[in-house]
Amino acid sequence: MxxxxxxxxxxxxxxxxxxxxxxxxxxxxxxxxxxxxxxxxxxxxxxxxxxxxxxxxxxxxxxxxxxxxxxxxxxxxxxxxxxxxxxxxxxxxxxxxxxxxxxxxxxxxxxxxxxxxxxxxxxxxxxxxxxxxxxxxxxxxxxxxxxxxxxxxxxxxxxxxxxxPGQGQTVKACLQSLIGAQFSATFEAAALAAKAGVPGQIILDVFSTSSAGCGVVNNALEKIIDRQFEGTGSHINTMHKDLTISMNLGERLGVPLHTAAAAMQLFHAGRTKYPNGDNWVCTRVIEEIIGAELHREGSK
Missing domain, CATH: 3.40.50.720 (NAD(P)-binding Rossmann-like Domain)
Known part of the structure:
Protein backbone atom coordinates (compact mmCIF):
# COMPACT_ATOMS: atom_id res chain seq x y z
CA MET A 1 0.00 0.00 0.00
CA PRO A 165 -2.29 19.42 -16.56
CA GLY A 166 -4.85 22.19 -16.78
CA GLN A 167 -7.64 20.04 -18.19
CA GLY A 168 -8.97 19.15 -14.76
CA GLN A 169 -8.92 22.79 -13.71
CA THR A 170 -10.73 23.79 -16.91
CA VAL A 171 -13.63 21.45 -16.16
CA LYS A 172 -13.76 22.75 -12.58
CA ALA A 173 -13.92 26.35 -13.84
CA CYS A 174 -16.89 25.46 -16.02
CA LEU A 175 -18.59 23.74 -13.08
CA GLN A 176 -18.05 26.68 -10.74
CA SER A 177 -19.54 29.12 -13.23
CA LEU A 178 -22.75 27.07 -13.03
CA ILE A 179 -22.68 26.62 -9.25
CA GLY A 180 -22.07 30.35 -8.75
CA ALA A 181 -25.14 31.12 -10.83
CA GLN A 182 -27.19 28.60 -8.84
CA PHE A 183 -26.07 30.19 -5.60
CA SER A 184 -26.86 33.74 -6.65
CA ALA A 185 -30.29 32.79 -7.98
CA THR A 186 -31.06 31.01 -4.71
CA PHE A 187 -30.00 34.02 -2.64
CA GLU A 188 -32.21 36.33 -4.70
CA ALA A 189 -35.19 33.96 -4.55
CA ALA A 190 -34.79 33.69 -0.78
CA ALA A 191 -34.81 37.47 -0.44
CA LEU A 192 -37.89 37.72 -2.69
CA ALA A 193 -39.72 35.21 -0.49
CA ALA A 194 -38.67 37.07 2.65
CA LYS A 195 -40.05 40.38 1.36
CA ALA A 196 -43.27 38.66 0.31
CA GLY A 197 -43.69 37.14 3.77
CA VAL A 198 -43.41 33.50 2.75
CA PRO A 199 -41.98 31.22 5.49
CA GLY A 200 -38.62 29.68 4.68
CA GLN A 201 -39.85 26.15 5.31
CA ILE A 202 -42.44 26.52 2.57
CA ILE A 203 -39.82 27.77 0.13
CA LEU A 204 -37.51 24.86 1.01
CA ASP A 205 -40.30 22.28 0.69
CA VAL A 206 -41.37 23.58 -2.70
CA PHE A 207 -37.91 24.20 -4.16
CA SER A 208 -36.48 20.87 -2.99
CA THR A 209 -39.27 18.85 -4.62
CA SER A 210 -39.35 20.88 -7.84
CA SER A 211 -37.22 20.64 -10.96
CA ALA A 212 -35.05 23.41 -9.49
CA GLY A 213 -34.15 21.37 -6.44
CA CYS A 214 -30.57 20.13 -6.20
CA GLY A 215 -27.83 19.79 -3.61
CA VAL A 216 -26.57 23.34 -4.14
CA VAL A 217 -29.99 24.97 -3.83
CA ASN A 218 -31.32 22.79 -1.03
CA ASN A 219 -28.24 23.14 1.16
CA ALA A 220 -28.08 26.92 0.65
CA LEU A 221 -31.74 27.32 1.60
CA GLU A 222 -31.28 25.20 4.72
CA LYS A 223 -28.44 27.43 5.86
CA ILE A 224 -30.34 30.64 5.03
CA ILE A 225 -33.59 29.79 6.83
CA ASP A 226 -31.67 28.59 9.90
CA ARG A 227 -29.48 31.73 9.76
CA GLN A 228 -26.25 29.73 9.68
CA PHE A 229 -23.90 32.18 8.02
CA GLU A 230 -20.54 31.23 9.55
CA GLY A 231 -18.67 28.07 10.46
CA THR A 232 -20.46 25.71 8.06
CA GLY A 233 -17.30 24.70 6.19
CA SER A 234 -18.03 26.75 3.06
CA HIS A 235 -16.13 30.00 3.53
CA ILE A 236 -17.03 32.71 1.04
CA ASN A 237 -13.37 33.25 0.10
CA THR A 238 -13.25 29.90 -1.67
CA MET A 239 -16.24 30.42 -3.95
CA HIS A 240 -15.19 34.01 -4.58
CA LYS A 241 -11.79 32.73 -5.72
CA ASP A 242 -13.36 30.01 -7.87
CA LEU A 243 -15.61 32.49 -9.67
CA THR A 244 -12.58 34.68 -10.31
CA ILE A 245 -10.98 31.66 -11.99
CA SER A 246 -14.08 31.02 -14.10
CA MET A 247 -14.19 34.65 -15.20
CA ASN A 248 -10.47 34.57 -16.01
CA LEU A 249 -10.94 31.51 -18.22
CA GLY A 250 -13.86 33.16 -19.99
CA GLU A 251 -11.71 36.20 -20.67
CA ARG A 252 -8.86 34.06 -22.01
CA LEU A 253 -11.20 32.21 -24.37
CA GLY A 254 -13.40 35.15 -25.33
CA VAL A 255 -16.54 33.60 -23.84
CA PRO A 256 -19.12 35.98 -22.30
CA LEU A 257 -20.24 34.75 -18.87
CA HIS A 258 -23.14 37.02 -18.01
CA THR A 259 -24.68 35.04 -15.14
CA ALA A 260 -21.33 34.06 -13.67
CA ALA A 261 -20.35 37.74 -13.74
CA ALA A 262 -23.50 38.66 -11.82
CA ALA A 263 -22.75 35.94 -9.29
CA MET A 264 -19.19 37.22 -8.99
CA GLN A 265 -20.45 40.68 -8.04
CA LEU A 266 -22.85 39.30 -5.44
CA PHE A 267 -20.08 37.23 -3.88
CA HIS A 268 -17.80 40.24 -3.99
CA ALA A 269 -20.41 42.26 -2.07
CA GLY A 270 -20.88 39.47 0.47
CA ARG A 271 -17.17 39.02 1.00
CA THR A 272 -16.62 42.76 1.44
CA LYS A 273 -19.45 43.17 3.97
CA TYR A 274 -18.97 39.85 5.80
CA PRO A 275 -15.36 38.69 5.30
CA ASN A 276 -15.71 35.91 7.87
CA GLY A 277 -18.96 34.57 6.44
CA ASP A 278 -19.81 31.51 4.39
CA ASN A 279 -21.38 31.48 0.93
CA TRP A 280 -24.94 32.01 2.13
CA VAL A 281 -24.05 35.29 3.83
CA CYS A 282 -24.54 36.97 0.44
CA THR A 283 -28.27 36.69 1.16
CA ARG A 284 -27.86 39.04 4.10
CA VAL A 285 -26.57 41.77 1.79
CA ILE A 286 -29.82 41.66 -0.19
CA GLU A 287 -31.92 41.30 2.97
CA GLU A 288 -30.42 44.47 4.38
CA ILE A 289 -31.43 46.36 1.26
CA ILE A 290 -35.04 45.16 1.36
CA GLY A 291 -35.49 45.13 5.15
CA ALA A 292 -36.68 41.51 5.45
CA GLU A 293 -35.11 38.19 6.45
CA LEU A 294 -36.04 34.63 5.54
CA HIS A 295 -36.52 32.40 8.59
CA ARG A 296 -37.76 28.82 8.75
CA GLU A 297 -41.07 29.78 10.35
CA GLY A 298 -41.56 33.17 8.75
CA SER A 299 -39.97 36.48 7.76
CA LYS A 300 -38.67 38.94 10.31
Whole structure:
Protein backbone atom coordinates (compact mmCIF):
# COMPACT_ATOMS: atom_id res chain seq x y z
CA MET A 1 0.00 0.00 0.00
CA UNK A 2 1.29 3.44 -0.94
CA UNK A 3 2.20 6.01 1.68
CA UNK A 4 0.33 9.28 1.38
CA UNK A 5 0.55 12.91 2.40
CA UNK A 6 -1.70 15.96 2.61
CA UNK A 7 -0.52 19.58 2.48
CA UNK A 8 -3.25 21.93 3.66
CA UNK A 9 -5.34 20.54 6.52
CA UNK A 10 -8.28 22.93 6.54
CA UNK A 11 -11.94 22.07 5.95
CA UNK A 12 -11.14 20.13 2.78
CA UNK A 13 -7.68 18.78 3.50
CA UNK A 14 -8.65 17.45 6.91
CA UNK A 15 -11.38 15.43 5.21
CA UNK A 16 -8.88 14.00 2.73
CA UNK A 17 -6.60 12.99 5.60
CA UNK A 18 -9.42 11.48 7.63
CA UNK A 19 -10.60 9.27 4.80
CA UNK A 20 -7.11 8.19 3.80
CA UNK A 21 -6.50 7.10 7.40
CA UNK A 22 -9.92 5.41 7.52
CA UNK A 23 -8.93 3.40 4.44
CA UNK A 24 -5.70 2.17 6.00
CA UNK A 25 -3.17 4.54 4.45
CA UNK A 26 -0.31 6.00 6.42
CA UNK A 27 -0.73 9.77 6.12
CA UNK A 28 1.84 12.50 6.74
CA UNK A 29 0.53 16.06 6.82
CA UNK A 30 1.56 19.67 7.07
CA UNK A 31 -0.27 22.95 7.64
CA UNK A 32 0.86 26.36 8.81
CA UNK A 33 -1.86 26.58 11.48
CA UNK A 34 -1.08 24.80 14.79
CA UNK A 35 -4.74 24.01 15.55
CA UNK A 36 -5.11 22.16 12.27
CA UNK A 37 -1.92 20.20 12.95
CA UNK A 38 -3.21 19.26 16.40
CA UNK A 39 -6.52 18.05 14.96
CA UNK A 40 -4.64 16.02 12.34
CA UNK A 41 -2.44 14.41 14.96
CA UNK A 42 -5.54 13.54 17.00
CA UNK A 43 -6.85 11.50 14.05
CA UNK A 44 -3.57 9.50 14.02
CA UNK A 45 -1.87 11.54 11.31
CA UNK A 46 1.92 11.89 11.20
CA UNK A 47 3.06 15.49 11.60
CA UNK A 48 5.61 17.03 9.25
CA UNK A 49 7.39 20.34 9.75
CA UNK A 50 7.50 21.18 6.03
CA UNK A 51 6.32 20.22 2.56
CA UNK A 52 9.73 18.65 2.00
CA UNK A 53 9.19 16.33 4.95
CA UNK A 54 5.77 15.32 3.64
CA UNK A 55 7.24 14.59 0.24
CA UNK A 56 10.10 12.50 1.56
CA UNK A 57 7.67 10.30 3.48
CA UNK A 58 5.03 9.85 0.77
CA UNK A 59 4.41 8.09 -2.53
CA UNK A 60 1.39 10.31 -3.24
CA UNK A 61 0.67 13.78 -1.84
CA UNK A 62 -2.59 15.71 -2.04
CA UNK A 63 -2.07 19.46 -2.35
CA UNK A 64 -5.11 21.29 -0.95
CA UNK A 65 -3.98 24.91 -0.65
CA UNK A 66 -5.82 28.13 -1.48
CA UNK A 67 -4.24 29.44 -4.68
CA UNK A 68 -1.72 28.97 -7.46
CA UNK A 69 1.14 30.78 -5.75
CA UNK A 70 0.84 28.52 -2.70
CA UNK A 71 0.62 25.43 -4.91
CA UNK A 72 3.75 26.40 -6.83
CA UNK A 73 5.66 26.97 -3.61
CA UNK A 74 4.81 23.63 -2.00
CA UNK A 75 5.31 21.70 -5.24
CA UNK A 76 8.19 23.47 -6.97
CA UNK A 77 9.94 25.44 -4.22
CA UNK A 78 13.34 24.62 -2.77
CA UNK A 79 11.60 22.84 0.11
CA UNK A 80 8.86 21.57 -2.18
CA UNK A 81 7.58 18.16 -3.11
CA UNK A 82 9.35 17.68 -6.44
CA UNK A 83 12.76 18.07 -4.85
CA UNK A 84 12.08 15.57 -2.08
CA UNK A 85 9.57 12.93 -3.19
CA UNK A 86 10.76 9.50 -4.29
CA UNK A 87 10.89 9.02 -8.05
CA UNK A 88 7.69 7.55 -9.41
CA UNK A 89 5.58 9.33 -6.81
CA UNK A 90 2.60 11.55 -7.61
CA UNK A 91 1.53 15.04 -6.69
CA UNK A 92 -2.28 15.01 -6.60
CA UNK A 93 -3.26 18.61 -7.20
CA UNK A 94 -6.72 18.73 -5.60
CA UNK A 95 -6.74 22.49 -5.01
CA UNK A 96 -8.64 24.71 -7.46
CA UNK A 97 -6.32 26.90 -9.54
CA UNK A 98 -6.38 28.76 -12.82
CA UNK A 99 -5.91 26.21 -15.62
CA UNK A 100 -2.83 28.10 -16.81
CA UNK A 101 -1.27 27.72 -13.33
CA UNK A 102 -1.70 23.95 -13.45
CA UNK A 103 -0.19 23.97 -16.93
CA UNK A 104 2.82 25.91 -15.62
CA UNK A 105 3.31 23.47 -12.75
CA UNK A 106 3.12 20.55 -15.16
CA UNK A 107 5.70 22.10 -17.47
CA UNK A 108 8.06 22.76 -14.56
CA UNK A 109 7.73 19.14 -13.41
CA UNK A 110 8.68 17.63 -16.75
CA UNK A 111 11.68 15.36 -16.41
CA UNK A 112 11.47 15.31 -12.61
CA UNK A 113 10.35 11.70 -12.36
CA UNK A 114 7.31 12.81 -10.34
CA UNK A 115 3.82 12.47 -11.78
CA UNK A 116 1.24 15.27 -11.64
CA UNK A 117 -2.45 14.44 -11.39
CA UNK A 118 -4.48 17.60 -11.98
CA UNK A 119 -7.72 16.79 -10.16
CA UNK A 120 -9.71 19.56 -8.52
CA UNK A 121 -12.67 18.35 -6.51
CA UNK A 122 -16.32 19.19 -5.94
CA UNK A 123 -18.53 18.35 -2.98
CA UNK A 124 -17.43 20.92 -0.46
CA UNK A 125 -16.99 20.29 3.23
CA UNK A 126 -19.57 17.46 3.44
CA UNK A 127 -18.00 15.64 0.50
CA UNK A 128 -14.48 16.01 1.86
CA UNK A 129 -15.40 14.82 5.33
CA UNK A 130 -17.61 12.02 4.03
CA UNK A 131 -15.18 10.73 1.41
CA UNK A 132 -17.67 11.36 -1.39
CA UNK A 133 -15.93 14.06 -3.40
CA UNK A 134 -16.22 14.26 -7.17
CA UNK A 135 -12.79 14.39 -8.82
CA UNK A 136 -12.03 15.83 -12.26
CA UNK A 137 -8.80 14.01 -12.99
CA UNK A 138 -6.35 14.78 -15.78
CA UNK A 139 -3.27 12.58 -16.18
CA UNK A 140 -2.18 9.70 -18.41
CA UNK A 141 -4.30 6.58 -17.92
CA UNK A 142 -1.44 4.50 -16.54
CA UNK A 143 -0.79 7.12 -13.86
CA UNK A 144 -4.47 7.27 -12.92
CA UNK A 145 -4.61 3.46 -12.81
CA UNK A 146 -1.60 3.28 -10.50
CA UNK A 147 -2.88 5.86 -8.04
CA UNK A 148 -6.58 4.99 -8.28
CA UNK A 149 -6.70 3.33 -4.81
CA UNK A 150 -5.41 6.54 -3.20
CA UNK A 151 -7.98 8.67 -5.00
CA UNK A 152 -10.83 6.23 -4.37
CA UNK A 153 -10.22 6.60 -0.63
CA UNK A 154 -11.50 10.19 -0.76
CA UNK A 155 -13.88 10.15 -3.72
CA UNK A 156 -17.05 8.40 -4.84
CA UNK A 157 -16.87 9.72 -8.42
CA UNK A 158 -13.61 9.98 -10.35
CA UNK A 159 -14.01 11.38 -13.85
CA UNK A 160 -11.12 11.12 -16.29
CA UNK A 161 -11.40 14.45 -18.06
CA UNK A 162 -8.05 14.65 -19.85
CA UNK A 163 -4.43 13.59 -19.89
CA UNK A 164 -2.52 16.85 -19.36
CA PRO A 165 -2.29 19.42 -16.56
CA GLY A 166 -4.85 22.19 -16.78
CA GLN A 167 -7.64 20.04 -18.19
CA GLY A 168 -8.97 19.15 -14.76
CA GLN A 169 -8.92 22.79 -13.71
CA THR A 170 -10.73 23.79 -16.91
CA VAL A 171 -13.63 21.45 -16.16
CA LYS A 172 -13.76 22.75 -12.58
CA ALA A 173 -13.92 26.35 -13.84
CA CYS A 174 -16.89 25.46 -16.02
CA LEU A 175 -18.59 23.74 -13.08
CA GLN A 176 -18.05 26.68 -10.74
CA SER A 177 -19.54 29.12 -13.23
CA LEU A 178 -22.75 27.07 -13.03
CA ILE A 179 -22.68 26.62 -9.25
CA GLY A 180 -22.07 30.35 -8.75
CA ALA A 181 -25.14 31.12 -10.83
CA GLN A 182 -27.19 28.60 -8.84
CA PHE A 183 -26.07 30.19 -5.60
CA SER A 184 -26.86 33.74 -6.65
CA ALA A 185 -30.29 32.79 -7.98
CA THR A 186 -31.06 31.01 -4.71
CA PHE A 187 -30.00 34.02 -2.64
CA GLU A 188 -32.21 36.33 -4.70
CA ALA A 189 -35.19 33.96 -4.55
CA ALA A 190 -34.79 33.69 -0.78
CA ALA A 191 -34.81 37.47 -0.44
CA LEU A 192 -37.89 37.72 -2.69
CA ALA A 193 -39.72 35.21 -0.49
CA ALA A 194 -38.67 37.07 2.65
CA LYS A 195 -40.05 40.38 1.36
CA ALA A 196 -43.27 38.66 0.31
CA GLY A 197 -43.69 37.14 3.77
CA VAL A 198 -43.41 33.50 2.75
CA PRO A 199 -41.98 31.22 5.49
CA GLY A 200 -38.62 29.68 4.68
CA GLN A 201 -39.85 26.15 5.31
CA ILE A 202 -42.44 26.52 2.57
CA ILE A 203 -39.82 27.77 0.13
CA LEU A 204 -37.51 24.86 1.01
CA ASP A 205 -40.30 22.28 0.69
CA VAL A 206 -41.37 23.58 -2.70
CA PHE A 207 -37.91 24.20 -4.16
CA SER A 208 -36.48 20.87 -2.99
CA THR A 209 -39.27 18.85 -4.62
CA SER A 210 -39.35 20.88 -7.84
CA SER A 211 -37.22 20.64 -10.96
CA ALA A 212 -35.05 23.41 -9.49
CA GLY A 213 -34.15 21.37 -6.44
CA CYS A 214 -30.57 20.13 -6.20
CA GLY A 215 -27.83 19.79 -3.61
CA VAL A 216 -26.57 23.34 -4.14
CA VAL A 217 -29.99 24.97 -3.83
CA ASN A 218 -31.32 22.79 -1.03
CA ASN A 219 -28.24 23.14 1.16
CA ALA A 220 -28.08 26.92 0.65
CA LEU A 221 -31.74 27.32 1.60
CA GLU A 222 -31.28 25.20 4.72
CA LYS A 223 -28.44 27.43 5.86
CA ILE A 224 -30.34 30.64 5.03
CA ILE A 225 -33.59 29.79 6.83
CA ASP A 226 -31.67 28.59 9.90
CA ARG A 227 -29.48 31.73 9.76
CA GLN A 228 -26.25 29.73 9.68
CA PHE A 229 -23.90 32.18 8.02
CA GLU A 230 -20.54 31.23 9.55
CA GLY A 231 -18.67 28.07 10.46
CA THR A 232 -20.46 25.71 8.06
CA GLY A 233 -17.30 24.70 6.19
CA SER A 234 -18.03 26.75 3.06
CA HIS A 235 -16.13 30.00 3.53
CA ILE A 236 -17.03 32.71 1.04
CA ASN A 237 -13.37 33.25 0.10
CA THR A 238 -13.25 29.90 -1.67
CA MET A 239 -16.24 30.42 -3.95
CA HIS A 240 -15.19 34.01 -4.58
CA LYS A 241 -11.79 32.73 -5.72
CA ASP A 242 -13.36 30.01 -7.87
CA LEU A 243 -15.61 32.49 -9.67
CA THR A 244 -12.58 34.68 -10.31
CA ILE A 245 -10.98 31.66 -11.99
CA SER A 246 -14.08 31.02 -14.10
CA MET A 247 -14.19 34.65 -15.20
CA ASN A 248 -10.47 34.57 -16.01
CA LEU A 249 -10.94 31.51 -18.22
CA GLY A 250 -13.86 33.16 -19.99
CA GLU A 251 -11.71 36.20 -20.67
CA ARG A 252 -8.86 34.06 -22.01
CA LEU A 253 -11.20 32.21 -24.37
CA GLY A 254 -13.40 35.15 -25.33
CA VAL A 255 -16.54 33.60 -23.84
CA PRO A 256 -19.12 35.98 -22.30
CA LEU A 257 -20.24 34.75 -18.87
CA HIS A 258 -23.14 37.02 -18.01
CA THR A 259 -24.68 35.04 -15.14
CA ALA A 260 -21.33 34.06 -13.67
CA ALA A 261 -20.35 37.74 -13.74
CA ALA A 262 -23.50 38.66 -11.82
CA ALA A 263 -22.75 35.94 -9.29
CA MET A 264 -19.19 37.22 -8.99
CA GLN A 265 -20.45 40.68 -8.04
CA LEU A 266 -22.85 39.30 -5.44
CA PHE A 267 -20.08 37.23 -3.88
CA HIS A 268 -17.80 40.24 -3.99
CA ALA A 269 -20.41 42.26 -2.07
CA GLY A 270 -20.88 39.47 0.47
CA ARG A 271 -17.17 39.02 1.00
CA THR A 272 -16.62 42.76 1.44
CA LYS A 273 -19.45 43.17 3.97
CA TYR A 274 -18.97 39.85 5.80
CA PRO A 275 -15.36 38.69 5.30
CA ASN A 276 -15.71 35.91 7.87
CA GLY A 277 -18.96 34.57 6.44
CA ASP A 278 -19.81 31.51 4.39
CA ASN A 279 -21.38 31.48 0.93
CA TRP A 280 -24.94 32.01 2.13
CA VAL A 281 -24.05 35.29 3.83
CA CYS A 282 -24.54 36.97 0.44
CA THR A 283 -28.27 36.69 1.16
CA ARG A 284 -27.86 39.04 4.10
CA VAL A 285 -26.57 41.77 1.79
CA ILE A 286 -29.82 41.66 -0.19
CA GLU A 287 -31.92 41.30 2.97
CA GLU A 288 -30.42 44.47 4.38
CA ILE A 289 -31.43 46.36 1.26
CA ILE A 290 -35.04 45.16 1.36
CA GLY A 291 -35.49 45.13 5.15
CA ALA A 292 -36.68 41.51 5.45
CA GLU A 293 -35.11 38.19 6.45
CA LEU A 294 -36.04 34.63 5.54
CA HIS A 295 -36.52 32.40 8.59
CA ARG A 296 -37.76 28.82 8.75
CA GLU A 297 -41.07 29.78 10.35
CA GLY A 298 -41.56 33.17 8.75
CA SER A 299 -39.97 36.48 7.76
CA LYS A 300 -38.67 38.94 10.31
Missing amino acids: KTTGVIGLGDMGSGLAKNLIRNGFRVTGHDLKPDRMAAFEAMSGRLAASSAEVGAASDAVFVMVMNGDEAKEVILGEAGLVAHMPKGGAVILSATLKPVEAEEIGQAMQGSGIHLIDTPVSGGFPGAQGGTLTMMAAAPDDTLDEFAPVMEAVSSSIHRVGTT
